Amino acid sequence: MANEVTKTMPPSTRLRQTDVGEVTVDIRTPDLEINFGPQHPATHGVMRVLMRTDGELVTGAQPHLGYLHRCAEKIGENVEWLQYLPYTDRYDYLASMNNNLGYSLAVEALLGVEIPRRATLIRIICAELNRIGSHLVAFGTYGLDIGAFTPFLYCFREREWMMALFEKICGARLTYSYIRIGGVFNDAPPGWFEEVARFCDVFEQKWPEYVDLLLVNQIYVKRTANVGVISREMALDFGLTGTMVRGSGIDWDLRRDMPYMCYGEIWRDGAFKIPVAKGEMGALGDCWDRSWVRVMEMMESIKIVRWCLDHMVDGPVIGELPKTLKVPAGEAYVGIENPRGELGHYVVSDGGKVSVRTRVRGPSFCNLAVLEDILPGALVGDAIAIIGSTDIVVGETDR
Amino acid sequence: MTPALALAQQSAAVEVGSGSNAFLEGLVAALGAYLPMWALWLGAAVTGVAIVMGLISLIAMFSVWLERKVAGHIQCRYGPMYVGWHGWLQSIADGVKLLLKEDMIPRDADRVLFMLAPALVLAAIVAAMAAYPLAPGVFFADIDLGVFFVIAMSSMTTIGVVMAGWASNSKWTVFGAMREAAQVVAYEIPLGVALLVPVMVAGTLNMREASEMQSGWYGMGWFMFKNPFMLPAFVLYFIAALAETKRAPFDLPEAESELVAGFMTEYSGIRWSFFFMEEYAAMFLMSALAAVFFLGGFESPLTWAAGEFFGRELFVKGASGATELNLQAIPYHAVAGLTLLVKSFAGIFLMMWLRWTLPRVRVDQVMTMGYKYLTPLALVCAIGAALWEAGKQALLG
Amino acid sequence: MQQTETAQGYVKNIWDSVKTTLVGMKITWRYMLQKPITVQYPDERMPIPDRYRGIHYLEQEKCINCLACARACPIDCIEMEAVRHGKELEWISFTLDYQKCMFCELCVYPCPKDCIHMGTEYAFVTFDRSEFKHDLLSFKGMAREARIRMKEAEAKKAAKEAAKAAGVKVEDSKAEEGDGE
Numbered sequence: 001m002a003n004e005v006t007k008t009m010p011p012s013t014r015l016r017q018t019d020v021g022e023v024t025v026d027i028r029t030p031d032l033e034i035n036f037g038p039q040h041p042a043t044h045g046v047m048r049v050l051m052r053t054d055g056e057l058v059t060g061a062q063p064h065l066g067y068l069h070r071c072a073e074k075i076g077e078n079v080e081w082l083q084y085l086p087y088t089d090r091y092d093y094l095a096s097m098n099n100n101l102g103y104s105l106a107v108e109a110l111l112g113v114e115i116p117r118r119a120t121l122i123r124i125i126c127a128e129l130n131r132i133g134s135h136l137v138a139f140g141t142y143g144l145d146i147g148a149f150t151p152f153l154y155c156f157r158e159r160e161w162m163m164a165l166f167e168k169i170c171g172a173r174l175t176y177s178y179i180r181i182g183g184v185f186n187d188a189p190p191g192w193f194e195e196v197a198r199f200c201d202v203f204e205q206k207w208p209e210y211v212d213l214l215l216v217n218q219i220y221v222k223r224t225a226n227v228g229v230i231s232r233e234m235a236l237d238f239g240l241t242g243t244m245v246r247g248s249g250i251d252w253d254l255r256r257d258m259p260y261m262c263y264g265e266i267w268r269d270g271a272f273k274i275p276v277a278k279g280e281m282g283a284l285g286d287c288w289d290r291s292w293v294r295v296m297e298m299m300e301s302i303k304i305v306r307w308c309l310d311h312m313v314d315g316p317v318i319g320e321l322p323k324t325l326k327v328p329a330g331e332a333y334v335g336i337e338n339p340r341g342e343l344g345h346y347v348v349s350d351g352g353k354v355s356v357r358t359r360v361r362g363p364s365f366c367n368l369a370v371l372e373d374i375l376p377g378a379l380v381g382d383a384i385a386i387i388g389s390t391d392i393v394v395g396e397t398d399r
Numbered sequence: 400m401t402p403a404l405a406l407a408q409q410s411a412a413v414e415v416g417s418g419s420n421a422f423l424e425g426l427v428a429a430l431g432a433y434l435p436m437w438a439l440w441l442g443a444a445v446t447g448v449a450i451v452m453g454l455i456s457l458i459a460m461f462s463v464w465l466e467r468k469v470a471g472h473i474q475c476r477y478g479p480m481y482v483g484w485h486g487w488l489q490s491i492a493d494g495v496k497l498l499l500k501e502d503m504i505p506r507d508a509d510r511v512l513f514m515l516a517p518a519l520v521l522a523a524i525v526a527a528m529a530a531y532p533l534a535p536g537v538f539f540a541d542i543d544l545g546v547f548f549v550i551a552m553s554s555m556t557t558i559g560v561v562m563a564g565w566a567s568n569s570k571w572t573v574f575g576a577m578r579e580a581a582q583v584v585a586y587e588i589p590l591g592v593a594l595l596v597p598v599m600v601a602g603t604l605n606m607r608e609a610s611e612m613q614s615g616w617y618g619m620g621w622f623m624f625k626n627p628f629m630l631p632a633f634v635l636y637f638i639a640a641l642a643e644t645k646r647a648p649f650d651l652p653e654a655e656s657e658l659v660a661g662f663m664t665e666y667s668g669i670r671w672s673f674f675f676m677e678e679y680a681a682m683f684l685m686s687a688l689a690a691v692f693f694l695g696g697f698e699s700p701l702t703w704a705a706g707e708f709f710g711r712e713l714f715v716k717g718a719s720g721a722t723e724l725n726l727q728a729i730p731y732h733a734v735a736g737l738t739l740l741v742k743s744f745a746g747i748f749l750m751m752w753l754r755w756t757l758p759r760v761r762v763d764q765v766m767t768m769g770y771k772y773l774t775p776l777a778l779v780c781a782i783g784a785a786l787w788e789a790g791k792q793a794l795l796g
Numbered sequence: 797m798q799q800t801e802t803a804q805g806y807v808k809n810i811w812d813s814v815k816t817t818l819v820g821m822k823i824t825w826r827y828m829l830q831k832p833i834t835v836q837y838p839d840e841r842m843p844i845p846d847r848y849r850g851i852h853y854l855e856q857e858k859c860i861n862c863l864a865c866a867r868a869c870p871i872d873c874i875e876m877e878a879v880r881h882g883k884e885l886e887w888i889s890f891t892l893d894y895q896k897c898m899f900c901e902l903c904v905y906p907c908p909k910d911c912i913h914m915g916t917e918y919a920f921v922t923f924d925r926s927e928f929k930h931d932l933l934s935f936k937g938m939a940r941e942a943r944i945r946m947k948e949a950e951a952k953k954a955a956k957e958a959a960k961a962a963g964v965k966v967e968d969s970k971a972e973e974g975d976g977e
Contacts, residue, residue: 034570042656056574056762083870086900145656147647147759150824153474157833164842170901171849171914177900185901186847213820218813219648219758323906380574381761384657473824476834752828756820772810 031059038067042145042384045394049371051383058383061375063368068398076347076358081107081325082181084358089175091362092396094137095339097130097166100179102336105260106345107181109332111321119183119317120261121308125196126166126178127336128301128308132203133162134339135294135301138243138391142291143214145388146223151214158206161199168192181325183318193309200302200309207299215295224291225282228374228386235285238370241363242341243297244390247277247290254337263304271307272300287389294391326353338363340391360399364392451528451539455521459679460490462747469751500668505568508665512566517666517673520559524680527552531687532607534736535697535711536728545606546594549688550587553643553681557583560652560662563674567665575661578762579645579652585769586642586649592777593636596629596784597622597692606688610696610739618703621695628784633693635777637749640685642765645678647754651762679747686746687739694742697735705734844916849899851917852892854932857939858911861885865903865912871896874903882949884942887933894920894928 031052037043046067052060072091076084088103089096101123108115140155163173169188170178178185214220230240235248245252253274255263266272275296277289329351335344341363348357367390375383430439464479464487471478479486504513530545530552532538542548557579564576600622601609613620623629642649653661663674690696709731760768835842844850866874873896877888904912912932922928938946 032570040659055577079870083868083902086870086898086902089900090898143758147650147654147656148757149470150474150755153476154827157475164845167848168845169847171845171847172899172901175898175900177902185905189845189847209823212816213756213823214758216816217758217820218809218816219760219764221812222764223758223761379762381651381654381657381759469828472828472832475827475830476832477836480836752821752824753817756824757817 036061036383042388043394044141044388044392047368047387047392047394047397049375049383049387051375051380053380056379056381058375058378058380061372061383063371065365065368065394066398068394070399072399073358073360077355080353081327081355084355085180086175086177089177090395091360091399092338092340092343092364092393093174094393095130095134096174096176097126097179098134098336098338098343100177101127102334102338102343102345103347104179104181105336106332106334106347107327109334110327110330110347110349111181111325112328113182113319113321115183115261115319116316117313118187118315119319121312122184122188122317123179124261124263124266125305125308126169126176126184128304129162129165129196129199131301131339132298133159135298136162138339139210139214139291139294142385142388142391143220145384146220148214148217148220151210154206154209154213158203161202165192165196165199168195180318182321183316185318187317193312196305197309200305203302204299207295210295215292221281221288223381224287224385224389226286227282227378227382228287228389229283230285230370230374232285234370234373238373239366240341240370241366242338243290243293244341244367244370246275247293247389248285249277249279249289251276254335254342258335260334260336266304266307269307272303275300287385290389290391324353326351327355331357335361340364340393340396341367362396362399364390364394365397365399368392368397447529447539448525451525454531455525455528455676455680456494458683459676460494462679462682462744463490463493463675465744465747466751469748470755473752473755494672497669497672502668502670503665505665507568509566509568512562513665514670516559516563516566517670518559519562520556520677521673523552523555523559524677524684526555527684528680530606531684532610532691532697532739534732534739535607535611536732537736538607541607542605544604546598546604546688546692549606549684550591550594553684554583554587556677556681559677560674563666564662567662569665571658571660571664572662575652575654575658575664578654578658579662581762582642582645582649582651582765582769585766586639586773589635589769589773589777590639590643592774592781593632593639594688594692595781596626596632599781599784599788600625600629601692606691606696610691610698613695613698614703614706618698618700618706619695621693621698623693623695626784626787628780628787629693631776632780632784633689635773635780636689636693637746639769639773639777640689641750641753642769644681644685644750646682646750648757648760649765650754650759651765654759656759682747682750683743686750687743689746690739690742696742697739699738702731702735702738705731844918848916848918849901849914851894851915851920851930852903852932853913853915854890854934855909855911855913856887856890856932856934857941858909859885859890860909862908864906864908868902868906870900870902871898873897881938881946884938884946884949886938887936889936890932892930892932894930895925 031054034051034053035048036051037048038046043049048064048067050062050064051058070090072087075087079087085100085103088099092099136155136159140152140159143149143151143155166176166178167173169192170176170185172178230238230244230248232248232250235245235250240248241252241254251274254260256267256274259267275293277284277293279285279289280292281288327347327349329349331346331348333344333346335342337343342361343363344361346357346359346361347355350356371387371390374386378386427439430442434442467478467489468485469478477485479489482488482492504510527549529539530542530549532541560579561576564572564574564579567573597609598604601612603609603612609622613622623633641647645652651657651661653663658664663671666674710725710728711731712725712728861876861878861880863876866872866876873893874891875893876890878890879886879888899914901914904914920928
């Protein structure tokens with residue numbers, strides 16, 4: 001049947017037989033072209049997917065990008081080094097701390113400035129808390145895509161506390177601009193670390209609820225298992241990173257494999273593990289595996305935060321930097337483990353106050369490419385599940 | 400009595416129940432002198448429909464408020480709080496807003512069908528609602544095929560939904576309409592078969608009679624306890640009813656994250672609210688059916704006590720031989736009516752609780768569940784119950 | 797629900813569905829009985845931390861019109877204008893365009909006098925876009941103290957010049973000063 005359908009379709013659409021099973025087509029009607037998005041509740045922003053459907057079966061899909069393009073990289077070549085920092089907040093707005101961190105690390109690699117230990121630890125705490133927040137959104141909105149409304153609000157309840165923590169340390173709730181070149185803007189206010197520890201305790205109590213309420217729910221499992229399977233080879237071919245590649249059973253995490261800051265130390269201390277999907281509920285690399293990885297990673301992040309709190313030292317939070325930042329000539333690429341995957345910043349300097357070239361390797365953008373290959377063959381309901389499981393942030397795919 | 404008067408009386412009885420009502424007889428006789436038969440007939444019909452419509456809107460308004468409060472509290476928030484005590488007038492405010500909203504019809508929509516669809520949906524549910532007994536002696540229509548009528552009428556709404564989906568001339572609405580059609584066809588069977596189990600025990604399809612049969616054991620002689628196949632049948636019926644009323648986890652026709660709003664994507668204002676009213680009225684009816692055929696209907700220990708204390712007959716033969724209203728029995732009927740109402744709303748609450756807990760199933764899984772799980776299990780229940788009853792009769796005589 | 801070929805799988809499917817549904821219902825039931833955690837917004841408000849990045853406020857007396865904040869701003873939304881009278885400033889405007897501002901706080905750090913801050917005010921509602929351009933000045937022109945200081949400085953300067961012109965006549969210059977006032 002698959003061949004028959006493929007024959008009648010334009011060559012650009014490929015039909016991959018997934019778990020839908022044998023679908024026999026009695027009457028051939030013209031495929032229906034549906035504009036999925038840009039305004040649609042399940043596109044997580046303003047992405048548009050042009051879907052070709054045969055009844056409920058998706059026979060072709062093509063993502064269209066660019067609705068949120070704001071020339072972020074070009075702006076990076078027109079403003080001073082420090083001034084670009086607020087712009088990094090805005091491409092992956094769910095993980096602004098990680099974006100700040102990536103850019104700061106890239107510029108620091110050129111500067112060669114030494115980062116105080118306290119600043120490093122605060123950075124890791126912030127990045128990991130933000131990873132939890134981002135995964136909470138990913139998991140919650142994924143539940144929303146599947147049709148479960150309540151877990152979404154439970155997730156947001158914890159995220160709210162996380163945002164309140166960030167509000168206390170930097171004054172903003174979403175676009176933090178907190179981690180800056182050379183360290184962090186402000187030292188933590190008094191009592192902040194204690195509250196983070198409290199957050200960790202409470203989060204550990206609430207976390208099993210997400211698992212019970214949604215992750216192991218039979219309907220959820222049936223909706224996501226064996227859906228949108230990305231094989232190991234496919235994951236490698238498409239250059240997937242982060243939760244997507246770990247969801248396909250490949251043990252790859254930049255925090256361990258290309259350690260930056262003191263993640264290497266934390267790993268050697270055995271403080272955290274890297275959850276890699278095993279295909280428990282269906283084929284390896286399905287949507288359930290990806291969401292499982294996200295849920296498990298939240299807990300690992302809590303462990304990293306705990307380690308940092310235990311090893312916190314006193315001292316300055318920002319390195320010695322001149323007032324007007326002039327970065328030595330050269331180029332640097334630093335990739336960090338964003339909640340969505342490898343977030344790379346490539347900066348080139350000619351020794352001036354402004355970057356010559358700023359380039360961002362966005363994880364969502366690269367992960368999105370796989371959609372075109374895994375969507376055909378799914379049902380319309382599955383298509384939503386698959387798009388949700390890639391956990392894209394459109395602000396970052398378009399930048 | 401002239402034939403015209405008899406017919407008028409018959410149709411009037413459709414709204415207010417018992418044909419042996421002295422008051423009604425007098426009214427019809429008095430009016431019959433001045434008005435032609437068709438006017439009486441029309442007046443009776445309009446009054447009846449108005450009463451049922453009012454009931455449906457009240458139920459829908461209360462259910463919407465309840466839904467929002469239940470959803471809110473499940474999700475650690477309050478829900479509506481501002482309009483009235485804990486926002487209980489919110490539905491009225493929303494209703495006014497919907498009435499005042501611009502009535503939009505897409506340019507390329509099929510205008511006639513587009514306007515007809517919500518009316519058809521509402522008409523079907525109003526007809527179905529007529530079979531709902533308010534109290535043992537107060538009902539709109541005492542239909543002997545009550546269950547059959549309710550199921551038939553409530554599945555009529557599907558036609559309206561498919562019409563709405565098609566007439567909107569949008570791809571998403573067509574998806575919603577097709578899903579609705581497939582889903583309702585799949586779930587009619589387990590719904591009916593599961594209802595067959597208590598119907599077999601009751602031996603009647605009349606809702607009022609079925610309820611009366613459960614008055615034993617001090618008002619706890621519910622069909623639920625009569626037979627070991629009742630509990631699974633109840634669960635199956637409830638699941639099928641969820642699918643029948645398009646409630647989560649089977650809310651595929653209006654799956655928000657998939658089809659935007661399904662078949663009602665293009666509707667707005669009062670037309671949209673008709674679909675909404677239909678949904679809640681259907682929920683209420685399905686719960687009421689479950690209450691009547693599984694959970695004792697009017698009967699509860701409280702109803703039994705009220706019946707013992709106040710007497711049960713609403714209409715008694717007076718000294719002159721004419722039927723009279725027995726005012727003493729009113730408390731019993733009020734308690735009985737409230738019991739059924741509470742049971743129905745308990746069913747609605749359960750539906751809401753499930754909705755705010757579970758994810759949505761996929762379209763092929765809905766079909767799988769209907770055909771592969773619910774239908775065979777319902778058949779097993781029905782056959783088992785039949786054998787059980789037959790065995791009981793054979794053994795106990 | 798595809799893998800239901802075996803009877804075992806069929807039963808397990810039903811069992812799993814019922815069990816996980818009940819577990820989920822237990823969790824939601826528990827939360828239904830708890831007190832909600834949300835805040836009824838206009839009546840109650842969440843506490844705002846000290847470092848909150850809201851609408852700016854300016855300590856105008858301290859400001860020296862050095863343009864450090866305007867230069868630090870990534871989107872150039874700060875504009876200021878002042879006329880310098882010796883050491884004192886006559887303020888004409890200090891505007892911040894909140895249509896552009898992204899509340900990054902980069903303008904606060906470079907200030908040498910520590911006079912621009914971010915406040916806790918956050919609600920922007922206007923009927924007109926032009927109202928987003930806030931003037932942070934609390935007064936236009938010169939401060940009373942600054943005016944007095946300027947007058948004094950001018951007087952001193954005049955006195956000095958007068959002294960220079962008068963040469964040795966110190967006593968007269970004092971009298972002149974008195975006359976001038």
